[in-house]
Amino acid sequence: MKKYILYIYICFAAFTLSGCKKAIDENIRPFNDKSDKELLETLDGLALATNGNYALMVTKSAGDSQYSMNWFNLSELKGNNLLSIVQAFPQTRNDAYIYNNSPSQGPTASFWRMSYRLVFGANKIIDAISDGKGAAYDQLKGENYFLRALAYFNLVRVYGRPYYDNSASNLAVPLSLSSMVDKNYQPKRNTVKEVYAQIISDLEKAATLMNQPRTGNPNNYASKEAAWALLSRVYLYMGGTPTAPQNEYNTKAVEYADKVIGANKYTLLQGTAYSSSFAIDGKTNKEYIFAFRHDDANGNNINEFLIARDVFGTTWQGEYAASPDYMAILNQNPADLRLKFITVENDKRITLADKSRNSVNKYNFQQIAPPGGFDFSAHSRSATPYLRLAEMYLNKAEALAKSGDNTNALIALNLVRTRALAPAWTTLTLTAANMTVFQAVLNERRLELAWEGHSSYDNFRNGLPMVRNYTDYSTNTPLTVQANEKTVIYPLPPGEILMNPNLDQNPL
Numbered sequence: 001m002k003k004y005i006l007y008i009y010i011c012f013a014a015f016t017l018s019g020c021k022k023a024i025d026e027n028i029r030p031f032n033d034k035s036d037k038e039l040l041e042t043l044d045g046l047a048l049a050t051n052g053n054y055a056l057m058v059t060k061s062a063g064d065s066q067y068s069m070n071w072f073n074l075s076e077l078k079g080n081n082l083l084s085i086v087q088a089f090p091q092t093r094n095d096a097y098i099y100n101n102s103p104s105q106g107p108t109a110s111f112w113r114m115s116y117r118l119v120f121g122a123n124k125i126i127d128a129i130s131d132g133k134g135a136a137y138d139q140l141k142g143e144n145y146f147l148r149a150l151a152y153f154n155l156v157r158v159y160g161r162p163y164y165d166n167s168a169s170n171l172a173v174p175l176s177l178s179s180m181v182d183k184n185y186q187p188k189r190n191t192v193k194e195v196y197a198q199i200i201s202d203l204e205k206a207a208t209l210m211n212q213p214r215t216g217n218p219n220n221y222a223s224k225e226a227a228w229a230l231l232s233r234v235y236l237y238m239g240g241t242p243t244a245p246q247n248e249y250n251t252k253a254v255e256y257a258d259k260v261i262g263a264n265k266y267t268l269l270q271g272t273a274y275s276s277s278f279a280i281d282g283k284t285n286k287e288y289i290f291a292f293r294h295d296d297a298n299g300n301n302i303n304e305f306l307i308a309r310d311v312f313g314t315t316w317q318g319e320y321a322a323s324p325d326y327m328a329i330l331n332q333n334p335a336d337l338r339l340k341f342i343t344v345e346n347d348k349r350i351t352l353a354d355k356s357r358n359s360v361n362k363y364n365f366q367q368i369a370p371p372g373g374f375d376f377s378a379h380s381r382s383a384t385p386y387l388r389l390a391e392m393y394l395n396k397a398e399a400l401a402k403s404g405d406n407t408n409a410l411i412a413l414n415l416v417r418t419r420a421l422a423p424a425w426t427t428l429t430l431t432a433a434n435m436t437v438f439q440a441v442l443n444e445r446r447l448e449l450a451w452e453g454h455s456s457y458d459n460f461r462n463g464l465p466m467v468r469n470y471t472d473y474s475t476n477t478p479l480t481v482q483a484n485e486k487t488v489i490y491p492l493p494p495g496e497i498l499m500n501p502n503l504d505q506n507p508l
Contacts, residue, residue: 040128043136050140053121053147054220058298058384061117068292068384069301070111071453074158074490078481079455081446083323084472085308085357086349093305093319099479099487103508109493111158115151116176122148123179135212142209146222146230149202150386152195153234158490159506160192162461162483163238164246167193171504188502199234203227217283219291220383225263226290229387232256232395239399241463242438250399257392257399260289266389268419275340278362282383289387299379303367306360306451308347318347322358322450324470330447333422338447351473360451385452390416394445401438409437416448460488 160172
């Protein structure tokens with residue numbers, strides 16, 4: 001990455017010195033107006049720099065779109081919870097959905113650059129804080145270990161094969177773990193196994209260091225519990241397939257889920273508190289463990305994909321609605337509170353006689369026009385949930401089911417299911433439905449975690465196909481993508497390979 005790392009440094013320095021004048025939060029906002037050296041010598045400066053790293057996940061930077069929106073695009077659009085109503089425009093908005101995987105037109109290049117800006121920003125602070133300086137310093141260092149782990153976990157899922165698939169030999173992304181690099185730095189891609197090992201190491205270190213949690217908006221910052229929660233997810237991804245489980249890792253997934261649950265800091269919201277939980281400010285959501293914070297100036301652009309609009313006659317925005325396949329599962333229980341996350345509305349762009357659509361309202365909190373007047377997007381202040389307590393119960397249920405402990409898997413599964421007012425599964429009802437406990441868990445993950453970045457990964461990491469039993473605006477043929485197909489992962493951006501010839505490309 002001869003020029004690549006220099007480019008990252010320039011972007012980091014520009015972000016530091018010229019700053020981003022857009023607000024993020026009363027606490028989380030980009031740092032500015034100080035040199036690196038001065039900024040990273042004081043506790044206040046380190047806190048500002050860390051806040052700038054959080055800001056990278058929701059702001060636009062150097063011409064690249066939001067990290068949070070790119071992540072939604074690359075993760076959720078490859079799944080089967082969304083239906084494309086119309087041709088998405090521009091190309092970056094449907095590249096993942098149609099499995100085109102364009103190295104140049106898709107969002108992959110922007111996601112790569114934003115990810116490595118976050119990695120490099122975290123490296124700067126990790127390197128600047130020596131061990132043993134005190135709890136406040138340790139907390140900030142731990143937060144940056146968490147952010148680096150989060151960035152690499154998302155990167156390895158986008159560019160690396162599922163863990164069960166030859167993780168010791170299949171390539172992922174380069175591990176860059178120091179801010180001290182020279183102009184000749186051109187790293188090769190590390191293997192999937194090596195990247196996962198680094199993620200685990202970073203999260204374990206983060207959990208050890210974070211003993212002075214932030215106040216004010218705790219779920220917008222990393223915490224010990226957030227590190228445990230991400231460790232639970234990471235180990236679940238390492239837990240093998242239903243036919244070839246890796247129970248050493250499944251046990252760890254349960255262990256860390258139990259740590260989060262046992263901390264008693266988070267609550268499975270009930271009743272109307274749950275059905276309205278995505279319609280409130282994310283920082284007050286008692287179920288969120290970690291979420292990306294949005295505000296007026298840095299709205300949640302995911303909202304653009306999901307709510308139908310006719311802005312100056314444009315066809316894009318609101319291109320995607322809840323899929324018929326997803327709605328068929330959800331509608332099996334008319335009392336299911338998750339039906340509240342769907343708004344039925346008309347969309348005149350639909351060419352059929354029935355122009356109704358099932359719009360997703362999970363990201364509709366305080367929908368606003370950007371400062372300075374309305375443009376083609378109407379953002380919202382909705383948080384982007386990344387880790388929730390419900391996932392911990394579902395991680396535990398899946399890992400136990402793979403390990404053969406169906407009794408305890410059902411207990412964890414039904415805690416999530418019954419709080420949504422869906423009937424509890426029993427061995428008798430599962431038999432009648434011709435389902436295994438594992439299949440019931442995957443179905444529940446789909447219902448509960450829809451549109452939060454899990455779609456497709458839950459199938460592919462288990463060696464299962466992603467199946468769309470429905471058609472969309474462009475095709476009359478349902479889609480099936482097997483877990484071993486090359487389109488499951490994205491190609492590396494060609495521009496990065498030009499700058500660093502040591503980067504081997506994924507199969508095209």
